[in-house]
Amino acid sequence: LGLCGPLGCSCNEAPFPSDAELELLRELQFSPTPPPDSTNRHADDAAAAALGDMLFGDASFSSCGTISCASCHPPPLYALTVATRPGCRGTPGRNAPSLTTVAFRRWLYWDGRKDTLWSHPILPLTRATEMDGDVQNAVTTLQSRYGAEYLAVFGSMPASDPDPQRVLSNFGKAIAAYLRTLPQAVATFDSRLSELISAAEQDIAAGGGENHVRALPDYLGFKVFVRKGRCIACHKGPQLSDQLFHNLGIKEPDAPDRGRAEGIEELMKDPFNGGGVYSDDPDTGRIKLDRIPTDLPDEGAEGAFKTGSLRNVALTPPYMHNGTLMTLDDVIDFYDRGGDPSGFLGMRAATIIPLKLSADEKAALKTLLQTLDAQ
Ligand code: HEC
Numbered sequence: 279l280g281l282c283g284p285l286g287c288s289c290n291e292a293p294f295p296s297d298a299e300l301e302l303l304r305e306l307q308f309s310p311t312p313p314p315d316s317t318n319r320h321a322d323d324a325a326a327a328a329l330g331d332m333l334f335g336d337a338s339f340s341s342c343g344t345i346s347c348a349s350c351h352p353p354p355l356y357a358l359t360v361a362t363r364p365g366c367r368g369t370p371g372r373n374a375p376s377l378t379t380v381a382f383r384r385w386l387y388w389d390g391r392k393d394t395l396w397s398h399p400i401l402p403l404t405r406a407t408e409m410d411g412d413v414q415n416a417v418t419t420l421q422s423r424y425g426a427e428y429l430a431v432f433g434s435m436p437a438s439d440p441d442p443q444r445v446l447s448n449f450g451k452a453i454a455a456y457l458r459t460l461p462q463a464v465a466t467f468d469s470r471l472s473e474l475i476s477a478a479e480q481d482i483a484a485g486g487g488e489n490h491v492r493a494l495p496d497y498l499g500f501k502v503f504v505r506k507g508r509c510i511a512c513h514k515g516p517q518l519s520d521q522l523f524h525n526l527g528i529k530e531p532d533a534p535d536r537g538r539a540e541g542i543e544e545l546m547k548d549p550f551n552g553g554g555v556y557s558d559d560p561d562t563g564r565i566k567l568d569r570i571p572t573d574l575p576d577e578g579a580e581g582a583f584k585t586g587s588l589r590n591v592a593l594t595p596p597y598m599h600n601g602t603l604m605t606l607d608d609v610i611d612f613y614d615r616g617g618d619p620s621g622f623l624g625m626r627a628a629t630i631i632p633l634k635l636s637a638d639e640k641a642a643l644k645t646l647l648q649t650l651d652a653q
């Protein structure tokens with residue numbers, strides 16, 4: 279360790295990447311297809327996706343007649359460049375995430391109160407701050423505008439289903455099928471990552487050092503992301519998210535938000551969760567619910583939020599669950615100072631400590647994050 283080649287690394291530091299770091303880098307590699315979802319038997323059904331595409335843009339499901347899913351998640355990024363916007367009655371309290379890679383996410387909402395993609399749309403459909411729709415109007419609208427398509431996918435007409443809640447779950451299953459078809463684009467990040475991995479393999483084959491990796495444009499950015507910045511402790515895997523929840527100690531402008539703690543309470547009593555009667559594979563759905571306590575971070579669920587995916591991150595400001603960080607520079611400064619000193623609930627994650635990044639390191643990290651744009 280610490281033996282340096284002629285192009286050098288500072289001699290008190292092990293060459294980057296170490297074997298363990300190289301393994302983490304390999305796990306970041308792009309994956310084009312979302313994981314299967316057996317709780318939705320129509321997840322990969324093209325007719326369901328075509329129906330979902332129409333439902334996603336239809337404002338007649340809202341009480342005010344002007345709000346659809348696309349109002350707050352407009353293509354091509356399925357995101358707004360402000361935290362959120364008003365729905366029919368009031369405004370949702372959190373930052374609306376981009377939906378381009380939503381089918382890869384294990385939990386939905388910043389607090390993970392939804393465990394499946396198909397059960398998600400039911401909440402914005404019926405909640406006052408989004409579409410404020412009611413069940414009866416949803417059934418009538420599906421019947422009159424989409425009866426034939428609905429029948430072809432689900433085998434009966436919406437109005438003839440004795441259980442209107444099942445019609446809502448089918449509304450969600452069609453939209454989920456649509457969201458699963460959003461195309462996944464390779465980013466510059468992915469080709470730079472492949473180059474870094476093969477350069478690291480060449481360095482290892484040559485007996486160590488950094489001769490090959492050091493020559494690459496994003497060498498410093500990757501190094502800060504993995505080593506000094508510890509970003510990869512949580513931003514790991516193909517979505518650059520561990521799909522878990524952490525408390526970063528983000529200041530809340532309004533009342534403290536309990537995050538995952540409240541999300542778990544809502545999820546467990548949700549009749550549409552993956553273990554419930556509307557799930558097409560409740561056994562698998564229940565396994566996921568049962569694992570929740572083991573997946574909690576050391577600091578607990580209070581004030582913890584989902585690790586955001588970093589794909590397209592530069593294109594989708596503002597940042598964090600409450601949208602209080604406006605730019606990537608703000609985010610990097612936030613981590614660099616070790617989170618906010620006050621204003622958070624519960625305990626901050628142990629990995630959120632002052633990083634003491636130099637100006638070059640911050641700039642390199644920002645440039646790396648910008649290579650994740652894929653639109
Ligand atoms: C008035 C704005 C608004 C409308 C309308 C709206 N959303 Fe959202 N959406 C949001 C906000 C804000 C969040 C984040 C909420 C949270 O985490 O508490 C969100 C989150 C989501 C998420 C979770 C993403 C993630 O990674 O956690 C999905 C999926 C989603 N919306 C789909 C939909 C669908 C489908 C519809 C239509 C049925 C819809 N939204 C309507 C604002 C809106």
Ligand code: HEC
Nearest residue numbers: 507508509512524583584585586597598599609613627629
């Ligand atoms: C302890 C785990 C952890 C570490 C370490 C970590 N993050 Fe995060 N990151 C998260 C969580 C959790 C969120 C969402 C937090 C919230 O909204 O309350 C997040 C959010 C973000 C966001 C905003 C995503 C969005 O769409 O709003 C960016 C950008 C980001 N992190 C970059 C980084 C960078 C760069 C580093 C390294 C300097 C880093 N993170 C280190 C867990 C972590």
